[in-house]
Each structure stands twice: as C-alpha cells, then as structure tokens.
Amino acid sequence: MQTSNEQLLNGVEEVLLMGPGPSMVHESVYKALSVSTLGHLDPYFIQIMDMVKVQLQQVFQTGNRLAIPMSGTGSAGMETSFVNFIEPGDPVLILINGVFGMRQKDVAERLGARVDAMEYEWGTPVLVDEVAEKLQRNNYKIVAMVHAETSTGVANPVEAIGELVKGTDSLFLVDTVTSLGGMEVAVDKWGIDIIYSGTQKCLSCPPGIAPVSVSERAVEILHNRETKVPNWYLDLTMIINYWEGEKRAYHHTAPINMIYALHQSLFNVLDEGLENAWARHQEYHKVLVSGLEELGLTMFVDPDYRLPMLNAVVVPDGVDEASVRSRLRKDYRIEIGAGLGPMAGKVWRIGLMGETCRPENVDRVLFALKEIL
Ligand SMILES: Cc1ncc(COP(=O)(O)O)c(C=O)c1O
Structure with a gap:
C-alpha cells in the first residue's frame, strides 16, 4: 500500500x-511547509502567529485588531464572514454578478437571513447608482459583494460601494479571495467591516487557509449577538481567544505548517x-x-x-x-x-x-x- x-x-x-x-507556489513557500511541526500552543509558534497577524494587517491595509487566518479554504472565509454576524431574520443585501455572489446568497439564506439580491448580467459589473438608490430606500444589517468575480473576470467597484455604505448602519462585507495581493485592497480606506480571502490565488500559497479581518464595529456587533453563533468551528468569539491575549486558549488544532507557508507567502508579497x-x-x-x-x-x-x-x-x-x-x-x-x-x-x-x-x-x-x- x-x-x-x-x-x-x-x-x-x-x-x-x-x-x-x-x-504557482514559490520554492520558499514549499520549504516553509516542510519546517518541523510545532505544537499549536508552543511559545515559538505563538510568535509566528503574532507575526502573521501583523502581516495580514499589512496586506489588508487595516488597523483592525482582528486579522487572522481561518482554517479552511476561501469558502470557510465566506462562511465565517456570514455565520458570525447574521441572526435569523436579519436583512442582508447581496450584489451578484457571478458564481461567488450566488454562493454568498446561498450561505446567507442558509443562516435564515432575509436576502435582498441585486443581480447583474455576468461579465458586467455591479452598478453603483442602482445600489445608491437601493440603500436610500432600505436598511440592511450587511451589504455584501465580491471584489474580483473569478467566474467572469469582472472587477467590481468596491471602493465606490464602500462610500455608499459608510453613511449607513450596515456592515460592509467583501470577498477578496481572488483580488488580495494582485490589485489594491484597502480595508480601512474603503470602509470594509468584514473581509475574507484565500491563500491559493495571488498569495501563491497552497489552498487551505482563509485570511479574515473584522472591524472593531463588527466585533462589537458579534459580542452583542442575541443568539449563539450557530457554527462551532468558525465561531470567532471562541477563536479570538486562541489568536489574542496573554493566555492563548486551545480551540482547534491549528494547521501549523500551512500557517508557516502563509507566513512565508505574505513575507514574499510584502517584500516585493x-x-x-x-x-x-x-x-x-x-x-x-x-x-x-x-x-x-x-x-x-x-x-x-x-x-x-x-x-x-x-x-x-x-x-x-x-x-x-x-x-x-x-x-x-x-x-x-x-x-x-x-x-x-x-x-x-x-x-x-x-x-x-x-x-x-x-x-x-x-x-x-x-x-x-
Ligand atoms: C471570488 C471567490 N470567492 C470564493 C471562492 C471559494 O474559495 P475556495 O474554493 O478556496 O473555497 C473562490 C474560489 O475560487 C473565489 O474565486
């Protein structure tokens, strides 16, 4: 066998x-994958975790405290971004022009959100004026969109939609699985509250990790939920205790070597x-x-x-x-x-x-x- x-x-x-x-994965990243596995609470590994958080703040261009790699592929980042903030009946607006906008809608609906979807022809972008009008007439807990729609090759106007959402109480949620590292992604400047990405695109790391960052405002909303986060594995209220603070608490065994690889690939991007x-x-x-x-x-x-x-x-x-x-x-x-x-x-x-x-x-x-x- x-x-x-x-x-x-x-x-x-x-x-x-x-x-x-x-x-393609750079040699240095393959090398990082083969470094000796440490324990997930080993003090040296915790130093690496702390460095990865700083690197993620840099690539996301954010001062958010919470910038961490979730265990799982880009879709785990998507699930994390919705499951932690939606409670049944919450109104959510999703801007759709491809497969990954459709997937966001599916994820939000499974959580019991009241989803309002604005759909655009595949191959064309989300239209800012129409979204502006929609936001004038409705209130949403979350406005969600995909930056780089991988199914069609369209770049969506995240910065302009961010400007619209800034004037409202909504949280702005953006998928940057394909864009991060290959085109501008500016979390703070664009007013993004919840962002997720993946490792296997412009970060050139193998698939398996989903970088996520959440604004202070969204973290407060998370801590004030009326219901428990309905998914144990992706519950940020618990995962934060592994990634932050003096005393790190075990939640699940982190994919140690993938975090080494992510650390190296973020180093490569920032070094360039x-x-x-x-x-x-x-x-x-x-x-x-x-x-x-x-x-x-x-x-x-x-x-x-x-x-x-x-x-x-x-x-x-x-x-x-x-x-x-x-x-x-x-x-x-x-x-x-x-x-x-x-x-x-x-x-x-x-x-x-x-x-x-x-x-x-x-x-x-x-x-x-x-x-x-
Ligand atoms: C824009 C976008 N979002 C989400 C995903 C899902 O990521 P994964 O396949 O890593 O779970 C992908 C994957 O191609 C994607 O391109």
Whole structure:
C-alpha cells in the first residue's frame, strides 16, 4: 500500500497553473511547509502567529485588531464572514454578478437571513447608482459583494460601494479571495467591516487557509449577538481567544505548517511591495491580452472593468474548448480554467495570479495556444 502511495506521488509532474487558482507556489513557500511541526500552543509558534497577524494587517491595509487566518479554504472565509454576524431574520443585501455572489446568497439564506439580491448580467459589473438608490430606500444589517468575480473576470467597484455604505448602519462585507495581493485592497480606506480571502490565488500559497479581518464595529456587533453563533468551528468569539491575549486558549488544532507557508507567502508579497505586485499583475495582463488578440481571440469583459489576474477569453465558434484545455495539459503541461456555471463552454479562464504572473509564463501559454489553435 505504502509503495503504491509513493509511486502515485512520484508521478506528480509540475504543471504550470494558469487557471482560476491554485496558482504557482514559490520554492520558499514549499520549504516553509516542510519546517518541523510545532505544537499549536508552543511559545515559538505563538510568535509566528503574532507575526502573521501583523502581516495580514499589512496586506489588508487595516488597523483592525482582528486579522487572522481561518482554517479552511476561501469558502470557510465566506462562511465565517456570514455565520458570525447574521441572526435569523436579519436583512442582508447581496450584489451578484457571478458564481461567488450566488454562493454568498446561498450561505446567507442558509443562516435564515432575509436576502435582498441585486443581480447583474455576468461579465458586467455591479452598478453603483442602482445600489445608491437601493440603500436610500432600505436598511440592511450587511451589504455584501465580491471584489474580483473569478467566474467572469469582472472587477467590481468596491471602493465606490464602500462610500455608499459608510453613511449607513450596515456592515460592509467583501470577498477578496481572488483580488488580495494582485490589485489594491484597502480595508480601512474603503470602509470594509468584514473581509475574507484565500491563500491559493495571488498569495501563491497552497489552498487551505482563509485570511479574515473584522472591524472593531463588527466585533462589537458579534459580542452583542442575541443568539449563539450557530457554527462551532468558525465561531470567532471562541477563536479570538486562541489568536489574542496573554493566555492563548486551545480551540482547534491549528494547521501549523500551512500557517508557516502563509507566513512565508505574505513575507514574499510584502517584500516585493504591494504596489509593485499590483503593477506586475497589470503589466503582464496587458501583455497577455495583446498576445491573445494577435491570435484573433476576444476578451469576454470590457477593458474598463477587466481583472488583471483572471482573464476570461471567448471560445471561438467551432472550437472544442475542452479539447484545447486537454491538449494544453497533456502536451504543454499548462492548466487553464473552463467556464463556470452559465459560462461553461463559452469562455476559458486564464489566471495570472501571484507567482504565475511572470513574463515567461505568458509567453509559454501564448506559444502553446498558437500551436493548438
Ligand atoms: C471570488 C471567490 N470567492 C470564493 C471562492 C471559494 O474559495 P475556495 O474554493 O478556496 O473555497 C473562490 C474560489 O475560487 C473565489 O474565486
């Protein structure tokens, strides 16, 4: 049994990950994963935890005390963000233009929220004026949206919606799973109260952790809930006692080595400089788009609200999109993404996230697509 396991892992070849995530992982992060595992209450590990909190404050651009990695993928960050703040019957507005806005709605509804959804055509952004009008006429406990809609490649106007929410009693909740590390995310400046992300996109760490941050105002609302947080594992009122204070209390066994890896990947992003990282994503996105256009391909999203790290490309008529992806994987060891939900069969999604976003990778995918098409 063990032998066949070894054989299986020996067969894993390096694939150039140019899909919607996971992205390429830097050597230094793989090295961090293999550092000796410490106990979850070991004093040295607690020093690392404290450093990770500071690093998360820096990448989120926030003075929030609460900036911690939740155990689990981006969806655990999403669940954490809703389950801690919603009580049955709470009014919640969700701005939807893709799969992940739909997922937010599903999560909020399962918690008994009264969800009001504003839906926009996939491939187009949320419209600020319409949201302004909606907020003038209604009060919500939470206004939620997705910054970078990975299913379509659209950048949503989080800063402008944040300006609208600032004048209300609502908490502003934002998904930055795909955007964090690849484009500006400014929690305090944009008035975001609850934010979550994932490690496997522009942070270039393997999947498995969801960075989360919560404003002081939202923490107060959390502590004044009338009902208990209905999910034990993601209950921030308990998890805070593991991440903060003199005496750390066990809640669940932290994924120690993944936290080492996150620490290293945050170090890498901050060492490059946030603004340099955002500029790099813009630069090679432009190179990719012009190369794709030279091949006669069309982008799905208008340039004004295109994401740099997720490039949705229209599948040309008469082309079998799945066979192109499978040739890329088989003959060129490159993974790109298919369309998700209603976009299935209509687009390819080419990711330029974190470590993937390098000129040699752009050249490699363009060369391969040219040969195949
Ligand atoms: C915008 C967005 N939100 C949430 C998620 C869910 O994250 P995960 O698949 O890591 O649970 C994803 C994953 O692709 C995403 O792109």
